[in-house]
Amino acid sequence: MKKAMLFAVASLAPLLAGAPAWSADAAADEAERTKTVEELVVTGEITFRNRTDEAAPTLSYDLEYFQRFEPLTAGDALKRVPSVAFLSDVLESDGARLRGLDPGYTQILINGERVPGAGVDRSFFVDRIPAELIERVEVVRSSSANRSGDAMAGALNIVLRDGYTFDGGYVRAGALLFSDDRVRETIGGVFSAPVGPGRMVIGANYQGRRNPKQKFSQRFDEPGGTLDNVEIQSDTRNGEDYSLNASYDVQMEDSTLKLSGFFVRTDRLEDEDSYEYAGGRVGTADFLTYNNNNVDIQTDNWALQARYERDMAGGKTRFKLGYAALSDKQDEIEEEYEYLRDTRPFPDDDRFTGDKTRTRLEDKEFSGELSHKRDVGAAKLEFGVQYTKKDRDTDITTVRNRVTIPNPPAARPNLGAYGAYAPVVGGVNTIEEERIDPFAMLSGETGAFGWEAGVRWENTDTTIKDATAPAGARNVKNDYSFLLPSAHLRWNLSADDRIKLSVARTVRRPNFNFISPALMEAELGDNDLLGNPNLKPESAWGVDLGFERRLGTRGVAGVNVFYRDVKNLIEVASTGQEGSEGPGTFVLQPRNTGDGSVWGVEFDLSTPLTAFGLDDTGVFLNYSWLDSDVKDDFGKRRFNDQAKYVFNVGFIQDLPNWAAAFGATYRKQGRAFGRVIGEEVTTTYGADLEVFVEKRFGERYVVRLTGANLLDSKKKETFNKFTTIADQRARDFDEYELEREEAGPVFQLVARATF
Template sequence: MKKTALLALCAIAPLALCAIAPLALAAQAAAADLADAPIATAAEEPVTASEVVVQAGIAYRNRTEETAPVLEYGLDYFQRFEPLSAGDALKRVPSVAFLSDVLESDGVRLRGLDPAYTQILINGEKVPGAGSGSGAFGAGADGSFFVDRIPAELIERIEIVRSASANRSGDAVAGAINIVLRDAYALDGGFVRAGAMMFDDKRIRETVGGVWGGQVGPGRLLVGANLQGRRNPKLKTSLRYDEPNGTLDNSEVQTDTRNGTDYSFNASYQVPVAGGDLSLAGFFVRTDRTQDEDSIEYAKDIRTNANIQTINNNDVQIDQDSWSLTGKYKRDMLGGRTSVKLGYAGFKGKEDEFEDEIEYLRDAIPFPDGDRITRDKSRREIDDTEVSAKLEHERDLSFGAELEFGLQYEKKERDTYFTEVPRNRYNLPSANPPAFGAYAPIAGGDSTFEQTRLDPYVMLSGKSGALKWEAGLRYETTDVSIEDRTAGESYDTDYKILLPSASVRYNLTASDQFYAATARTVRRPSFEYLSPATLEAELGDNDFIGVPTLKPETAWGLDVGYERRLGRAGVAGVNLFYRKVNDLLELYNTGAEGSEGDGTFVYSARNAGDGKVWGIEFDLSTPLTVIGLENTGVFLNYSWLDSDIDDEFGSRKFNSQSDYVLNVGFIQDLPTWGASFGVTYRKQGEAYSRVVGEEVTTTYGGDLEMFVEKRIGKDITIRLTGSNLLDASKKESFNKFTTIEDQVDRSFDEYELEREQAGPVFQLIARMAF
């Protein structure tokens, strides 16, 4: 365990011990009383709008009765800190790390692993998506989904699925996160929400929305809409040396402001039909965002006009739409319970980018007289669609077990159209600068990707006294077709994988339970990994070329854990996990020179051998009732994460896996005043990445959030929250080399230190039920 992880663990140990010791003793003494107490689970009956708006108490983690290990958190667990998106909410759950920019929470790194290892589900279904950042790999093209596109107001609960089951898709090596949206049985009545956010640059953005649920005809309807202003102003500084502790060559000072608006709408209707239940649901999210990066590069970090080397202006306009429609019909038939589910989901994204860079100091005349200007324009368009169907049947068996089997179908299609105009470069002054040419597809930019899956499964489950168990087999078949229209070439590949899984859960007492789960999971190569087209300047200034013959990555996993109920609301748990990964998929540097010339490379993907991942996860959420503080809730989760893989230079962790993730906080309710307040603190450990030619170490500062709430009567809540109160920063160090030999000998091409920082954000939000 690294020194930083040890220090963090030492810091939280007193709180953990103080909370657990008396609670455990009290729970032991009250075991008889708790034997008949209901276990906290998500509400099965609609709650009134007033209950949603005015929280009568503090919410804690739900304890589920699923056999497989699942952590469940209702929206009320997160809501008092007013998360903007599902990504912001996920910052408070165990083992979730991010390598996003400061104030961004997009690609989930469950257990610290790359986002492609985590399966993101919405209402139990996979969704297409290409992320929120420009650049294919920065945009989730590896199959990951950026959770900052789902507004928190749509969420009913979040489930962390630690180990796979046969009735779920197996592409969840690190685990799965299921974001369950409000359905027609979630709410009775309605409420409106309005507020404003103030950012560090004193700009104010708006937020407004509403939800209503109730009886409509023979069924129940829920509708909701939300408008969310988004803004993220950051400052970034880079210092570039010839080597560590060497000569400072230059510096770059950058402002990076991301400004936009998210629009969302969701609806659900549930109605009895012909002896069964019909559920229809859909959601739509639109993102309109501008990224404005402006930077100045100075020689020797002497920040005067006479030492300006370059001035750069880089703008990206992002327009994205995501939607999903599902229909499910379930009824008793054929000797059991049968369900049919159809789904259609889509994603459309368009990014227009331009970059202007003016060079100075190419002659003896400094700023403001420029020497040369370089202008680039590009456009990216992605159109994803996904059609899915499920036929599932459950039936009771004579010996007390239950049989479940089914067939799941999925067809995913992606059209990509990446275009640019020829680079426009000319010397200054110029009386007649050349005009931009027409947009044309880049190499590999006009292409289609089609993936078809047909996955049968069978699962047995049962219960005998204090023991619950399940075991199943899933057989996943995948057919992939790629067409590169710019080169007039097509490629096809297919693979079939058998995925066994099993879980047991044993109730030692009314308060204590033990569980164990094992499963085989898979990670498929992404479209970009498979396409053999050379994408120029795709990874920074480096090119990328895919490999059609890549094999899928598979892993055997084990999760073993223990949970204890603490009183009637609290719960504490510890989980140990292990993954053995085969045919690891990783980017690597081919060593060939890139299209941008000296110092750039061509990267590719490969099956890089085997690896191992392991860790310990602890979580606690409980009121301090046993010491007379029934209106005080404490929250703590800590995950220690580690892994091992060999590359050209020896052993290392999986790239960019954080050493640890820590969350700790409390909420104090003041019932007589109709008020409450709370604080939460988050910190994640150092992350290290190594490929041929570059090594990156990333660290984050701590993130402190606070809220103060006032409840007015039974229908109104006003809440003031502050986030990023410690001005959190992201620091990265880059070791850059020209050849493998230079990297082994530590002969540096460049050493760069980069720091990104953002200031606090304040929100004032009011909700009113009706």
């Protein structure tokens, strides 16, 4: 912590030295950036993908690109950009999977800064950020030296609105109708105006959330075998999201100051009710179990950032401080009533099992940067150091209650009290990471070429403290360093055509649950799982090669091919020790072993149909073909749960004479397969169709009706389950399950008014 305090003092020193005078010329320059609120909210124009001039391959999408379909969250918006897949439940978009890879391979940034997430794979759920906070979304396909190297698949940068986004304010209000005839409300507003020597923006949003899912499962003894039982389940997720964001920007004569922050709270109740019947016959005599599973969730994400840039020492020096925190509280109760434990139906010899689990997670990150940028001949040199201090505290405790019951569910007796909570093995720990990452990079323009080259040296000190680990292994340290070079080239073939080439080395750090040294019994089938605090990050060399063409004045089309050569893959392997369940079972442990590769082709198009005389018609299309190769204990496979493709197509038709517009998007995601010891899962999704109709009233009002999931897209999963490694190799099934999930269409009516 001493290092953190010294860094903070050093970074604040230039601020304490006083601020230069306000510049009228600077104010005029910034005013050119500021749009009227009507341009953003009540627009009669179609907005297309931005064409960026960065050397690094970056796709940029303003909120207006998504806004007419009224996305609720950043996840809803990201569904429409190239190569972003999700493995979420129907109607949800939480863990973004850039290029189809696990969310831990994708770096999520907010305003260019990392934020902590609740996932053990270090991922941040993008459905936590309301779409109303967004100015734009950037897809950064290859890493640069001045950003963290945790971006093997790439990075998604969610840029929040600042004081120069627009001038004025607006309010938004509406309602959503779900397939169970429930209505949830949505309301929000944003205001931006000059305040003192700078500009401020402040926004607030309330969103009622609901997802009324229905699931149906069939379980067999093996593929094509006997149907053992079926399960009918309702899974309703109901809650509220609250958000607040603000920023203050000051442009001075030779310096700029930006202060920003956001807060997002998610309150959610997940209510699952499951009824299981023997042999597929739904009736009293075949009633097996009733399961009631409720999870009460409150998740808070918030962050504060300060950035100060000043002309000094022959260039521009930047000081950044940030603090981001996550607080996740979950209280879960799962109660199961068994009514056919043997051949006799209830009320004979039945059982109640109840489990309560309490999860408390706190993840805090302090970050800072001191960097300098200056001209060196015809090039620009940027160098500096970035510091990060993470503290992640996990506290998971549970208690079980088990009694025999004499009655069916309609007449449940008093089932007794729960005892005291006890720690879950591997669930009570503290993980501290301290990083010091110096970097240097050169960039420049030479004729038709723009280029960037740099190197980053990431140094990480990790301390893991686990109260549930075996004695002598409860406090472990692990240190590692990585040198991460990167280079980007942009070649302008003409005013409309250009080629981009990028090469970069990146890393993926181990999952938190893998580095805890606890021993979890029967965690993978009947096999035990022992954590490995000495895991090193995976690393990869990656290449991106893309061609982009401007179409007219507003359209753009691009194609990109990519390849990642991954080393030190983290896979679970047997230690050779017998597991707690006896012969045939083993103690398994994650290890750095083997290599893998990922590759694909990405195409995107967004353009008005001007060539056909249809200036008021815009079309959007992107298609990504994705593939990979990994070798595990059972043979070759793709990277776990990587979709084979992601396809989006849509159009917007503006009707200027009627002050109206309508449009539609269609999305389809390919099959995904995942395999770990004890279980194999194949996931498929149906197609998703969304439409909107809007009517504008003057320059200040717009009303939109949108429909989502109009094809009632279904998520289907096939589970192959095995007890031991030998059984999995021999295909001796413990269970074969088919599961189908659906949620129905959602309709949203929203009105926006500017002021």
